[in-house]
Amino acid sequence: MLSPSERSQRARIAAHARSAAYDGLVVTAKGRQAFADGFYQQAVAAASERGEQLSETELRRRAAALKKLHFARLSFASLKARQGQKKSKLRRGVAAADRNDGPPEVAA
Secondary structure, three states: OOOHHHHHHHHHHHHHHHHHHOOHHHHOHHHHHHHHHHHHHHHHHHHHHOOOOOOHHHHHHHHHHHHHHHHHHHHHHHHHHHHHHHHHHHHHHHHHHHHOOOOOOOOO
């Protein structure tokens, strides 16, 4: 049985071997298309809920807007998470200073 570290190393080797043998764009084409199709289906569903008859061009435009919205939300969530981590580190720093666990202060 492999340890978690060994499994990770083994997977890394396999990924490098795959990258050396195949074009990454070809390997991931189906996944990228499925991802894009999801936004298109959301656009179709939203238009149908509102009773709109939209052209293919408009549906694709709205799908692109939904994709941008998705990544903007991810970016915002990441920002909030980083801010939370920063505040947490600051709180720990303040708590450590309150405990006076650091080196003794030298009087000038």
